[in-house]
Amino acid sequence: MGDWVRAASAAELPPGRCAEVSVGGxxxxxxxxxxxxxxxxxxxxxxxxxxxQGLLEGHAVMCPWHAWTWDVRSGENTANPGLRIATFEVKIEGDDVLVRIPA
Ligand code: FES
Known part of the structure; x- marks a missing residue:
């Protein structure tokens, strides 16, 4: 489960962009x-x-350090789906982007 926490303003994240934020630490x-x-x-x-800080192309983000690439929907590495990063649920309320971080 976990609580929904405001992560950003939707207006500050236009299509094609990515951002790094801290959500409850x-x-x-x-x-x-x-x-x-x-x-x-x-x-x-x-x-x-x-x-x-990576490069977003379609649903793939390329890490800025050594170019490993991840599908932002599933968290899977595009070259090796056995590798995975955590993904979080998102919902929009008004201009607020809310993210649910597991407890
Ligand atoms: S730290 Fe992301 S590709 Fe190396």
Whole structure:
């Protein structure tokens, strides 16, 4: 479960952009893909790169450190789906992007 926590303003995350935020102390990366917002851990499991600073192309984000690429919907590594980063539920209320971090 976990609580819904405001993570960002939707207006500050236009389509094609990503951002890194702290949600209740958890580092989270947000992505706007054609108006739908996704959330994953901000921490690349390779060496800890900040995914919210990555390059977003379609549903894939490329880590800025060594270019590992992740599907922001599933958290799967696009080259090796056996590797996965955490994903979080997202909902929009007004201009607020809310993310649910597991308890
Ligand atoms: S830390 Fe992300 S690819 Fe190396």
């Amino acid at each position: 958890t580092p989270v990366a947000l992505y706007n893909v054609d108006g739908t917002i996704y959330a994953t851990s901000n921490t690349c499991i390779h060496r800890g790169g900040p995914l919210g």
